[in-house]
Amino acid sequence: MIQVYPKAADMKKRLLQMKRSLLFLFFLLLFGLLAALAGCSGSPPPPPDPMEPYYPAFHKESLPADFDFDSTPRYNLQLKIDPEKRLVFGKQRVHFRNLSGRLLRDIYVRQYPNLPQLGGLMKLTAVRTLPDGFAVGFAPELENSAARITLIDDLEPNADLDLEIDFEILAPQKEGYVLFGESEGILSLPYAYPMLARQTGDPVSPWRLEIPPVFADIAITDLAFYSVTVTLPEDYLIITSGVExxxxxxxxxxxxxxxxxxxPAREWTMVLSKDLQEVSRTVDGNLVNSHYLSRDELAGESALAYSAAVLRTYDRLFSPYPFTELDITEAPTRYLGMEYPKLNYIGLDTYRSAANTQEYLIAHEISHQWWYALVGSDPYRYPWLDEGLAEHSSLLYMETLYGPEAADRIRTQRWEIPVQWAKKHGYDTPVGQEVTAFNSTNYELMVYAKSALFFDSLYQAMGREAYLKVLQAFIDRYRFKTPTPDDFLAIVQEVGGIDPTPMYEEWILGKSGPQGNGR
Ligand SMILES: [Zn+2]
Incomplete structure (x- = not known):
């Protein structure tokens, strides 16, 4: 293009255009100034909502009005996972508040993969305080299922701390029941980061530091928010407790x-596989995903249908589901399942030889989204509370869909006959004990079956309507909190209008249930 000098007439035209532009600019500035003044005289803009980044994963109306975000820990995890080698390289930033009511020098994080029942290898490689990046010491404790991090300075009560922890994990490859590690092309990675031990609020013993027995649930944690990036080979599917x-x-x-x-999640969990497929559907506005190995396609589709029915039933019986997505995945946990926030493991035997138990297992595991993920539980001190509720919720689901005969079959076959067997063979023991009081033989018999009979005795004494009101009130009062059995009993008394003590003494505190096998 050739540039030529403009003629005089063009110059005039340009000057006029310039004048107009200046006038326009003047008015623009005037309006800007007025708008800024109006902003100053009115109320200041609201502070940014610190929970905003997490809203894609949950419904904010599910939080209680008194929810205390500031004292809820926040994790930022950066993970690189090599699934072929079953290696995890992680950098974790965790923000938390000293809730102990005293000065804290020692901070505890759990290294659960090192538990013998999980069979992994986890080690911390560096710990720093932030923002200064100051390296601090750490040492293994509790049979290497925890690390004690010792600060340079005491952390004041109610003060916040940010730690940066580098870590590595090697997950095992195993056969049979596998909760952690790889089996049948599925790499299961729960507990795969340094989880803060649960704080007690008790200055004498500020951390929960129990070692879980082999037959019991593992993690004792506090509710937290997670923001996680995972880098992995692109041909792998990853399913997590979060929303992508x-x-x-x-x-x-x-x-x-x-x-x-x-x-708001009790823990973070991941499953990786090259072989898992996914089918999805929307239920009451939430996305439900079912993941299955290609060879189990039909059972993977039935799992989706069951999950949708279960989710809708509990939504209506209990309270709206708190998260925006729900995942179930075929997992190498044989005929058993396992609950994590938003993500439920359904054992692969129920996709194959034990297909007749899949629906019940899904009903049990998904109910934990209410009895564990929403209303918190203590798997060490009161394992019966959430397991009994989960069992009995499955009965409510089956009864809603298939009628009273289906409920009766569950009572008899899943609870009464096993509890009678336990009594006859010397495995009966009070249900209301901490987890160490049981063994691999009677843990499920007591903590699941006999505990379920306690909830069933309340259900039958109160009737369906009053019993559901009790559960709804329990959720409403304790959502995203962690109540005790006494908190539950108080609600039964208050909302259910009956005194639960006699049934509680018989089924939970007593060595045997009522004589003559009361229903
Ligand atoms: Zn359970």
Whole structure:
């Protein structure tokens, strides 16, 4: 293009245009100034909502009005996972508040993968305080199921601390029941980060530091929010306790980085596989995903149908589901399941030889989204509370769909006959004890079956309507909190209008249930 000098007439025209532009600019500035003044004289803009980044994963109306975000820990995890080698390299930033009511020098994080029942290898490689990046000491404790981090300075009561922890994990490859590690092409990675031990609020013993027995649930944690990035080979599917926000190509060719957030969650869990497929559907506005191995496609589709029915039933019987997505996945936990926030493991035997138990197992596990994820539980001190509620919720689901005969079959076959067997063979013991009071033979018999008979005795004494009101009130009062059995009994008395003490003494505190096998 050739540039020529403008003629005089063009110059005039340009001057006029310039004048107009200046006038326009003047008015623009005037309006801006007026708008700014109006802003100053009115109320200041609201502070940004610190929970905003997590809303994709949960419904904010599920939080109680008194929810204390500031004292809820926040995790930021950056993980690189090599699934072929079953290796996890992690950098974790965790923000938390000293709730002990005293000065704290020692902070505890759990290294659960080192438990013999999980069979992994987890080690911390560096711990720093933030923002200064100051390296602090750490040492294994509790048979290497925890690390004690010793600060340079005491942490004042109610003061916040940010720690940065580098860590590595090697997950095992195993046969049979596998909760942690790889089996049948599914790499299961719960507990795969340094989880803060649960704080007690008790200055004498500020941390929960029990070692879980082999037959019991593992994690004792506090509710937290998670923001997690995971880098892994792009041909792997990853299923987590969070909702995926984005994924991008990683710097390594053929690898991908996924970003997730959770709602208020008791823990973070992941499952990785090259072989898992996914089918989804929407239930009452929430996305339900079923993941299954290709060879189990039909059972994977039935699992989705059952999950949808279960979710809708509990939504209506109890309270709206708190998260925006629900996942179930075929898992190498044989005929058993396991609950994590938003994500439920359904044992692969129920996709194959034990297909007749799949629906009940799904009903049990998904109910834990209410009795564990929403209303917190203490798997060490009161394992019966959430397991009994989960068992009895499954009865409510079956009764709602298939009628009273289906409920009767559950009472008899799943609870009464096993409890009678336990009595006859010397395995009966009070249900209301901490987890160490049981063994691998009677744990489920007592903590699941006999505990379920306690809830069933309340259900039958109160009737369906009053019993559901009790459960709804229990959820309403304790959502995203962790109540005790006494809190539950108080609600039975207050809302259910009956005194639960005699039934509680018979089924939970007593060595035997009522004579003559009361229903
Ligand atoms: Zn359970």
């Amino acid at each position: 926000i984005t994924h991008t190509a990683a710097s390594d060719p053929g690898w991908k980085t996924h970003q997730f957030v959770t709602g």
